[in-house]
Amino acid sequence: MTEGATSQRxxxxxxxxxxxxTRAAILRAAASLATVDGLEGLSIGNLAAAIGMSKSxxxxxxxxxxxxxxxxxxxxxxxxAGEVVEPALAAPAGLAQLAAVCEAFFEHLQRRTFPGGCxxxxxxxxxxxxxxxxxxxxxxxxxGFVDLIKGFAATAxxxxxxPAGEDPQxxxxxxxxxxxATDTNFVLHDDxxxxxxxxxxxxxxxxxxxx
Amino acid sequence: MTEGATSQRxxxxxxxxxxxxTRAAILRAAASLATVDGLEGLSIGNLAAAIGMSKSxxxxxxxxxxxxxxxxxxxxxxxxAGEVVEPALAAPAGLAQLAAVCEAFFEHLQRRTFPGGCxxxxxxxxxxxxxxxxxxxxxxxxxGFVDLIKGFAATAxxxxxxPAGEDPQxxxxxxxxxxxATDTNFVLHDDxxxxxxxxxxxxxxxxxxxx
DNA sequence: CGGAACTTAGCACGATCGTTCGCGCTAAGT
DNA sequence: ACTTAGCGCGAACGATCGTGCTAAGTTCCG
Numbered sequence: 001m002t003e004g005a006t007s008q009r010x011x012x013x014x015x016x017x018x019x020x021x022t023r024a025a026i027l028r029a030a031a032s033l034a035t036v037d038g039l040e041g042l043s044i045g046n047l048a049a050a051i052g053m054s055k056s057x058x059x060x061x062x063x064x065x066x067x068x069x070x071x072x073x074x075x076x077x078x079x080x081a082g083e084v085v086e087p088a089l090a091a092p093a094g095l096a097q098l099a100a101v102c103e104a105f106f107e108h109l110q111r112r113t114f115p116g117g118c119x120x121x122x123x124x125x126x127x128x129x130x131x132x133x134x135x136x137x138x139x140x141x142x143x144g145f146v147d148l149i150k151g152f153a154a155t156a157x158x159x160x161x162x163p164a165g166e167d168p169q170x171x172x173x174x175x176x177x178x179x180x181a182t183d184t185n186f187v188l189h190d191d192x193x194x195x196x197x198x199x200x201x202x203x204x205x206x207x208x209x210x211x
Numbered sequence: 212m213t214e215g216a217t218s219q220r221x222x223x224x225x226x227x228x229x230x231x232x233t234r235a236a237i238l239r240a241a242a243s244l245a246t247v248d249g250l251e252g253l254s255i256g257n258l259a260a261a262i263g264m265s266k267s268x269x270x271x272x273x274x275x276x277x278x279x280x281x282x283x284x285x286x287x288x289x290x291x292a293g294e295v296v297e298p299a300l301a302a303p304a305g306l307a308q309l310a311a312v313c314e315a316f317f318e319h320l321q322r323r324t325f326p327g328g329c330x331x332x333x334x335x336x337x338x339x340x341x342x343x344x345x346x347x348x349x350x351x352x353x354x355g356f357v358d359l360i361k362g363f364a365a366t367a368x369x370x371x372x373x374p375a376g377e378d379p380q381x382x383x384x385x386x387x388x389x390x391x392a393t394d395t396n397f398v399l400h401d402d403x404x405x406x407x408x409x410x411x412x413x414x415x416x417x418x419x420x421x422x
Numbered sequence: 423c424g425g426a427a428c429t430t431a432g433c434a435c436g437a438t439c440g441t442t443c444g445c446g447c448t449a450a451g452t
Numbered sequence: 453a454c455t456t457a458g459c460g461c462g463a464a465c466g467a468t469c470g471t472g473c474t475a476a477g478t479t480c481c482g
Contacts (some may be wrong), residue, residue, distance in 0.1 A: 016448090035340070038249060044441090056441085056461065059442090121336060181385075187339035189350065229479075265431050
């Protein structure tokens with residue numbers, strides 16, 4: 001607590017260039033593997049074998065499995081932010097951002113960035129009953145995402161693009177539900193038709209259909 | 212394949228009374244544990260310790276871990292059918308059944324039947340990427356549940372309780388999403404207020420509010 | 423009442439789990 | 453060019469994983 005991240009006193013450590021590169025490669029593979037085996041089921045041995053290095057060499061990058069899980073969650077958050085959040089923020093404020101965030105998520109699934117669908121959907125249900133830093137990190141990201149949608153909805157209402165009777169929190173909850181249902185059905189049945197159905201539902205719900 | 216389930220020739224086996232009782236006790240504990248540790252994370256040792264018997268004694272009831280997982284999914288299906296599906300079927304056909312199935316699910320969560328929320332929500336995302344009999348069993352149950360809701364919706368439309376423009380499949384998808392969002396948020400934040408929000412959303416969506 | 427099932431426990435196996443240690447190597451700073 | 457510190461590997465640890473075998477104990481049928 002007393003020492004900052006870039007403290008000179010404690011000299012925590014100063015990673016080398018190739019070290020950071022392998023660490024990044026580890027985390028990319030870890031995020032993918034975790035969507036298949038889960039954050040707990042992700043084993044050091046499997047992960048090491050997947051990227052072709054030794055268990056101990058990999059383990060040295062993180063002092064414990066929990067640190068690896070924490071870093072994996074952060075990496076998944078970066079990927080999700082780049083593929084889903086940023087495209088949404090690039091759209092015009094209001095209703096367009098609501099549609100964009102859903103569409104970006106559907107493309108995130110369709111592109112099969114992760115073999116197990118959405119990282120956080122699976123992680124949330126897995127770590128939800130296990131108190132600790134990992135659960136806190138996942139919960140924080142999920143809350144942030146819902147708050148983002150809530151903000152989009154509030155702006156859309158202010159701009160008169162949605163009825164004044166709409167409640168941002170309720171709408172954000174519904175869209176979050178549509179997203180979760182899409183992910184669950186897509187993962188379970190591996191059927192791209194699910195994405196078409198989801199797109200129809202979003203258009204209808206946002207009044208972008210026959211209005 | 213050639214021998215039936217109740218064949219006399221092969222004399223598959225004839226369980227004893229106390230055997231079935233312990234087997235039932237094992238499966239009840241297994242369903243609960245699986246909502247916390249996952250179907251894969253559920254270990255024979257932990258399960259045996261949880262109900263106070265030996266690993267090998269428990270293992271004898273199922274020839275393999277996969278058989279245990281299969282039986283656990285069926286047990287969870289029985290519990291879900293009793294707590295969610297049956298109350299819904301008891302309501303008047305049509306719109307009332309749609310409202311009842313959602314309310315029964317919310318009470319299923321509130322009653323905390325399982326420590327990890329909805330069994331199938333977690334199981335679907337866990338086994339979705341792992342082909343095999345266990346995934347098939349989970350997928351079949353999930354499809355059956357969505358079809359049930361779809362049937363309720365179709366009846367409600369026929370009875371004129373919902374606009375003719377409604378599509379049963381789309382509505383079933385949306386309600387499934389609301390259910391998944393409720394479970395995810397309830398498990399992650401352990402906040403009963405989520406259930407109130409979900410009830411509001413369902414009432415609004417089904418036109419039971421100010422109409 | 424006796425014997426044939428079913429039920430449960432004890433023990434042990436190979437594999438894999440997370441974790442630690444020590445040694446060669448290589449990139450970076452002076 | 454020489455030093456230094458981060459990097460990666462191999463080997464090994466105690467624990468636990470799923471899975472068998474064997475032998476007691478218990479219930480049920482004739």
